[in-house]
Amino acid sequence: MILTIRNKSLRKTCELVDFADPTLPKLIEDLRNELLAINGRGIGISANQIGVNKQVSLILFPDNWTSKIDITGIKKEYVLINPRITNYGPKVKVDEGCLSVPGVFAIIERSESCEVLNHALNGEEEIISAKGILAQALQHEIDHLNAKLFTDYFSKAQQIIYENKIRRIK
Ligand SMILES: [Zn+2]
Numbered sequence: 001m002i003l004t005i006r007n008k009s010l011r012k013t014c015e016l017v018d019f020a021d022p023t024l025p026k027l028i029e030d031l032r033n034e035l036l037a038i039n040g041r042g043i044g045i046s047a048n049q050i051g052v053n054k055q056v057s058l059i060l061f062p063d064n065w066t067s068k069i070d071i072t073g074i075k076k077e078y079v080l081i082n083p084r085i086t087n088y089g090p091k092v093k094v095d096e097g098c099l100s101v102p103g104v105f106a107i108i109e110r111s112e113s114c115e116v117l118n119h120a121l122n123g124e125e126e127i128i129s130a131k132g133i134l135a136q137a138l139q140h141e142i143d144h145l146n147a148k149l150f151t152d153y154f155s156k157a158q159q160i161i162y163e164n165k166i167r168r169i170k
């Protein structure tokens with residue numbers, strides 16, 4: 001089950017993962033299953049959205065997306081563990097939504113590109129250089145791990161427009 005904006009645990013910063021944590025593979029599998037279960041309605045999910053307060057996210061581009069977006073240089077799946085954004089490109093306006101804020105889609109600003117210092121399951125560091133949809137997804141998920149939601153970027157006007165809709169989310 002995916003927790004919604006109502007749930008306060010989305011507002012707690014996730015803890016750094018200990019790479020010796022034996023539950024890590026299961027957590028990644030759970031995140032993958034959640035994303036596959038919603039059948040292409042989203043491309044990313046973070047551990048705190050399923051109630052686990054650890055710095056783990058999964059980005060997965062399902063088949064119904066890869067036919068529509070430019071996937072040049074993009075892998076089908078990214079497992080993020082203790083990720084950190086080390087470089088931001090210039091800001092652009094993007095259309096965004098979140099599985100924890102169902103039914104709300106809005107234009108916000110993100111960096112059109114970014115660089116992420118990520119870790120493999122064994123703790124090895126890796127750099128992800130991203131642009132476009134992948135850069136957007138990385139920023140969105142890493143925000144989750146830092147207790148931030150895309151609605152935090154709303155302008156005053158957007159806050160008013162979406163206020164009722166967000167209040168009605170269960
Ligand atoms: Zn989200």
